[in-house]
Amino acid sequence: FLVEESGKNEHKVACFIKAPATALENLKCKIVNYTSSLVVDDSEELVSNVISIECSDYEKEIPFPINAGIPFTSYFRGNHREIMVKVTDVNFQSNYLTPISLEGYQGNHKETFAEVEIYQLGVFSVLSCLKKETFTVPEVGLSQNLSMDSRISFYYHPETFSSPAPMQLKVQPIEPSLVSTLKARHDMYHSVVSTSALVYVQHLSAQPFNSSVTITLPCPPNPEKKRQGDESEHVRAISATVKRVAMAYHPRTVSASVRISGENLSDTLKLLGHRNKEEGWKVFDDVIIKNAQNGLVSFELSEHLESFVIVRLSFLLENTYLLLFAQALEEAVSSTMANVILYRKRENPYKIVVLLSASKDLTWELQNLHEEGYFGPPEPTHQFSLREGEQIHFRFTGNIFASENGEDFGNVYRLIFHSQRRPRLELQIREVDEFANHSSPHYKGTAVFYKITREMITKDWEQPLPYGEYQQQSPLCKLALTLPKHEKLISRPQSTKRTSSDSSEALWDSLLYWLAEELAEDNTSLLALCLPVRRSILQLIRLKCPDNLTHQFYELLCCWKKALPRSADKQQLLSHYLQKSGRSDLSEELRFKWQNRMLT
Structure with a gap:
């Protein structure tokens, strides 16, 4: 099934369906990505388009089962995650299907498709989920090592349960960097070593439970303790040698014990968990947790906990703070730091792209946009936290508004965050009033962004965008925008004709880009161009355009020009700096192009 991409005269594969020809004639398939917030839960990551498969003739019966293959792209999976297909009906009831295959061919090209056998129609999505392990504990007991991490084991003693008891487990790894981030944000978590x-x-x-279950799992040791332990072994070896020598020559010497700095460094291990979500997190002080070898810990549990985590502390922390840490950890695991990027096309400042990027991918995303011809300003927004499926709504205020199709201006727009997707919108912007901002050489406006949490999203398959309903909500962030003013063609007598300064702005933009290309061609250093700009600006430019010297020079020249007063003779100043930098040839060529108003 092919569908047309919005705003493009191109078709893309929505899905493949294998079914009798008579059934295929009555099936209708379309991409409904605007509903993606409704198909993901915590710990799930969307890796495909959201596909709606319907029957166009409700009087016809579909001969189930039929096979459907949905294209997907998963950037990272790991041992703890697996690919599943989720099918959701009109009443938002969901089932999970295990793919028969994860590979397929489109012509001669091998691609990734999640192929499943389906028994109902509805809304389909491919998700990266935490891997689920299912086993049954018999009356004689069981020792179970988990397949996603064999270091995690559950030992059920004989007669732990009176009859066979089925269990389902999922494991969410905690990156050490996540713990470090929480500690950096909140001083009260300083004693947390690892989890x-x-x-x-x-x-x-x-x-x-008739008897307790023994649980063993990894909890990284204190690296400081390990380092001091290594040092203490070295000290013991030296002290033993000194002692043997002293005893040989001075038998009556009183031996003094060597105090090892690492011996007093003891960690505290705490079990945090909750019996159910309604009850919330609790610290189980009565559970004794023992250190085992190779960073493993073990403990006995005599009741069922829906979820739990072990926290290693370098010194005791009040239970109140431990509970706050557990809540913060659970939220951080299901959240991602993100930024909004709003860049414009260099050749056409009226064309912009707005996208949501995970902060860890920001440099990569900016580089891709540069290659597509999109650049700032404005710079990306500050970081903020988003969960899978949460939305960013935005609109334009001031004297600039936007349109997706070039006709309907002034709407509210939406980006839906998915950590393994690249949500973006390409828009056209223009001024609201061409006679406004009369004291400025540019039209001015602001893009205002609002965060919409999953709890705020109504369960409605249509997902209409609200308009003007943000008065009670504080903006998440704002980005300032400008547009160059048009040169107005007004019929006047020859003696009274005026020349708009905007044509000179376009000429300057062209000249600066030509100059940047010339300087980059000779591999000139940014510092070699003796422009009076701060070193911090040079560093920012290098970070912004790390691999493109032409763009670096262009940004540098634009920053220099922007800092000048409007009355300054820019051509004379720039020619002077080029001569000072040893580029008299470019200085003369710049003067010639400026005098003859030559657009490059």
Whole structure:
């Protein structure tokens, strides 16, 4: 099934369906990505388009099962995650399907498709989910090592349960960098050294425990303790040698014990968990947690916990702060730091692109935009936290508004965040009033962004965009925009004709880009061009355009020009700096192009 991409005269594959020809004639398939917030839950990551498959003739019966293959792209998976297909009906009831295959061919090209056998129509999405491990504990007991991480084990003693008890487990790894980030934001978590993975357990039979279960899992040791332990071994070896020598020559010497700095460094291990979500997190002080070898810890649990985590502390922390840490950790695991980027086309400042990027991918995204011909200003927004499926709504205020199709201006726009997708919108902008901003050489406006959490999103398959309903909500961030003014063609007598300064702005933009290309061609250093700009600006330019010297020079020249007063003779000043930099040839050519008003 091919669908046309919005705003483009191109078709893309929505899905493949294998079914009897009579059934295929009655199937209708379309991409409904605007509903993606409704198909993801916590710990799920969308990796495909959201596909709606319907029957165009409700009187016809579909001979189920039929096979459907949905294209997807997963950038990272790992041992703890797996690809599943989620099918959601009109009442938002969902089922998960395990793919028969994850590869397929489109012509001669091998591509990734999640192929599933379906027994109902609805809305389909391919998700990266936490891998689920299912096993049954018999009456004779069980020792189970988890397939996603064999270091995690559950040992159920004989007769732990009175009858066979099915269990389902998921494991959410915790990156050390995540713990470091929480510690950096909140001083009260300073004593947290490390944590185990977050373990989610479903005890499907809900039988009471007749005896405790022994759980073993990794919780990284204190690196400071390990370093001091290594040092203490070295000190012990030296002290033993000194002692043997002293005893040989001075038998009556009183031996003094060597105090090892690492011996007093003891960690505290705490179990945090909750029996159910309604009850919330709790610290289980009565559970004794033992250190085992190779960073493993073990403990006995005599009741069911829906989720739990072990926290290693360098010194005791009040339970109140531990509970706050557990909540912050759970939120951070399901969130991603992100930025909004709003760049404009260099050749056409009326064409912009707006996209949501995970902060860790920001440099890569900016480089891709530069290659497509998009540049700032404005610079990307500050970082903010988003969960999978949360939305950013934005609109334009001031004297600039936007349109997706070049006709309907002044709408509210939406970007839906998915950590493994690249949500973006290409828009056209123009001024609201061509006679406004009369004291400025540019039209001015602002893009205002609002965060819409999943709890604020109504369960409606149509997902209409609100308009003017943000008065009670504080903006998440804002980005200032400008547009060059048009040269107005007014019929006047020859003696009274005026020349708009905007033509000179276009000429300057062209000349600066030509000059940047010439300087980059000779591999000139930014510092060699003796422009009076701060070193911090040079550093920012290098970060902004790390691999493109032409763009670096262009940004540098634009920054220099922007800082000048309007009355300054820019051509004379720039020619002077070029001569000072040893480029008299470019100085003369610049003077010639400026005098003859030559657009390059």
